[in-house]
Amino acid sequence: MRLKKTVAMVGMMGAGKTAVGTAVARLLGVPFLDSDEEIVRAADRSIAEIFERDGEPFFRARETEVLARLLKGQPAILSTGGGAFLSDVNRALIAEHGVSVWLRVDLDLLWNRVRHKTTRPLLRTANPRETLRALYEARLPFYQMAEIAVDSAADYSVEEMARRVVAALAARPDVLEGE
Numbered sequence: 001m002r003l004k005k006t007v008a009m010v011g012m013m014g015a016g017k018t019a020v021g022t023a024v025a026r027l028l029g030v031p032f033l034d035s036d037e038e039i040v041r042a043a044d045r046s047i048a049e050i051f052e053r054d055g056e057p058f059f060r061a062r063e064t065e066v067l068a069r070l071l072k073g074q075p076a077i078l079s080t081g082g083g084a085f086l087s088d089v090n091r092a093l094i095a096e097h098g099v100s101v102w103l104r105v106d107l108d109l110l111w112n113r114v115r116h117k118t119t120r121p122l123l124r125t126a127n128p129r130e131t132l133r134a135l136y137e138a139r140l141p142f143y144q145m146a147e148i149a150v151d152s153a154a155d156y157s158v159e160e161m162a163r164r165v166v167a168a169l170a171a172r173p174d175v176l177e178g179e
Contacts, residue, residue, distance in 0.1 A: 002177040003030050003075040006098035007169065010085040010146050012136060014113035015103040016161060017079040023162030025077040034079040038066045064089055071097035086142045099175045101165060102146035107136050109154050
């Protein structure tokens with residue numbers, strides 16, 4: 001199979017964009033890129049530190065710059081930050097240079113995956129479960145704009161999810177060409 005354009009994995013924190021994206025890249029034999037990792041490398045500090053020192057608007061501007069650069073490279077699997085797809089500019093960049101794949105995960109499963117993580121700056125609140133619910137509800141209409149949606153479930157392994165993503169991509173000859 002030959003990947004014709006970059007696949008941008010979108011969805012909530014904890015949806016599996018990095019884990020599943022890495023597995024999809026491995027299955028297809030293409031590079032895996034992570035926009036958050038690129039931002040951290042360029043800034044030489046964690047996302048939490050960028051949020052704290054420079055604020056979310058500064059972070060979002062860097063995120064758009066990084067996405068634009070990564071989308072123009074060779075076709076790859078690209079994990080985006082949970083908030084990246086909320087931006088009209090980012091959605092347009094992804095639509096122009098790639099394809100968006102939403103890893104659709106229900107709120108309870110997301111909470112089970114992220115509740116013990118300390119690396120989520122948006123969940124550093126008095127009630128992180130309620131914060132996650134509010135983010136989920138606010139972001140849902142944006143994620144629903146993704147070109148492809150792949151449903152997750154608690155009993156799906158990362159490999160199973162990766163196979164489901166590849167199957168969804170294979171249904172799009174403009175994205176993934178069979179041999």
